[in-house]
Amino acid sequence: MAERYQTLKRAYSGYHRNQAGPNLELAQVGPDTPGGEYLRRFWHPIELSSSVQDRPVALRVLGEDLVLFRDLSGNLGLLDKHCPHRGASLEFGKITECGIQCCYHGWHFACDGTLLETPVHPDARYAGRLFHAAYPVRETAGLIFAYMGPPDRTPDFPHFDFFDDDVEGRILYKRPSPCNWIQTRDNEVDNDHGYFLHTVMAGIQLTTAHQELAKINLFETHSGLITTQSRRVGKNIFVRINAMILPNLSRIACIEDGQGNMVFDRRGPIVHWSVPVDDENCFVIGWNTVAANLPDKKLNAYMDRERAAGHDLYTHPQLNFTFGQDGERSYAERQRIPGDWDAWVSQGPIHIHALEHLVPGDGAIVRYRGMLRDGIRAVAAGEDPKGLVSRVTRPLETYASNTAIPVPQASTLADDAALIDEVERELVARTLDGTYRDGYRHPRQEQESSVETDR
Ligand code: FES
Ligand SMILES: [Fe+2]
Structure with a gap:
């Protein structure tokens, strides 16, 4: 096989075409990939402000499934899409004064991911101690930006x-x-x-x-x-x-x-x-x-x-x-x-x-x-x-x-x-x-x- 893939030097050489693959170092964007970690050091616009009204918006960014919402107090939240209780999507959640409630059993999350209450499970001891995955967001120029990198490396929001x-x-x-x-x-x-x-x-x-x-x-x-x-x-x-x-x-x-x-x-x-x-x-x-x-x-x-x-x-x-x-x-x-x-x-x-x-x-x-x-x-x-x-x-x-x-x-x-x-x-x-x-x-x-x- 070694001689099959060569630089083509004559006409009708399709059989010898190169079968190289992508440069994954540059191409990959997910968590724990080199390219993904690099991109996570920057603020990125993830949605138009006008698209985030009274319903949650399901998004996929940098290989992560997320939900973006604006609570009834006007604050924006960007959370992992799947509820940490049993995985229902928060895109079907109920927006509240101070966060979002999962549609399945009502677990209630603040915009920063804090679990506020578990109304259907009064015996659960998670409220105030469990945090759903959340990312900081900023809104400017009609766009909503997110920072998805390590919290201790959060850069200033760029003032272009x-x-x-x-x-x-x-x-x-x-x-x-x-x-x-x-x-x-x-x-x-x-x-x-x-x-x-x-x-x-x-x-x-x-x-x-x-x-x-x-x-x-x-x-x-x-x-x-x-x-x-x-x-x-x-x-x-x-x-x-x-x-x-x-x-x-x-x-x-x-x-x-x-x-x-x-x-x-x-x-x-x-x-x-x-x-x-x-x-x-x-x-x-x-x-x-x-x-x-x-x-x-x-x-x-x-x-x-x-x-x-x-x-x-x-x-x-x-x-x-x-x-x-x-x-x-x-x-x-x-x-x-x-x-x-x-x-x-x-x-x-x-x-x-x-x-x-x-x-x-x-x-x-x-x-x-x-x-x-x-x-x-x-x-x-x-x-x-x-x-x-x-x-x-x-x-x-x-x-x-x-x-x-x-x-x-x-x-x-x-x-x-x-x-x-x-x-x-x-x-x-x-x-x-x-x-x-x-x-x-x-x-x-x-x-x-x-x-x-x-x-
Ligand atoms: S799956 Fe979300 S509260 Fe149960
Ligand atoms: Fe062009």
């Missing part, structure tokens, strides 16, 4: 900069994907797919700027990495920056055509996490800020121009951030115009990294997975992983931006590539050291241009 933004225009969502969570995050740092999946295949999803291949790059940050897409668009140099914040949060810059004048437009309208349900399922949860919901406000240069030209932004195909992000469309439609969801789900329940043939353009994917692996090993060694927020005093910057500035084309393609490189490096440096707030002007920038700086 976008929590301070105006919430107007946000559409919150939670979208399931039947695949390992890393597949949806690989997609966020895979900038090359914008050219083919969203432009050649779809033709309508991104702007004309994306019809040219961009130079892509990655840079490490204090909390993860940013990726850049830099290209010339006519008289402009156009640099787009997206952020990946460890372990599973991404912030995406606006869709932009690079034809306006703007520096550090930092309104990243898409903010979302990918949260594992188990090894083979996850959900993407967060929000899009939809231009059509902001009739009196600027969202970005491209959208402003489209609006001024009389286009309806709500139905505008290039500004429909929801296209292809879930499995709701028909199979035939998804085959005709596949979206991100179709690409990452089609990689399989757990994508097998060992079967990939990566190229230099996949560098951000390699680096991101390497960061996950380093974090998993740091936790296994008793250390804090990169990206863990602890005792922070100011908002954490999340960096997504667009910049389009009029710098005349150099005389040769090589010189212009070097010029684009120079602008990109300067923009990244200013992004990371905070001097973006002072704006940016290239020495060769056209004098007559008026350039706006956001934030």
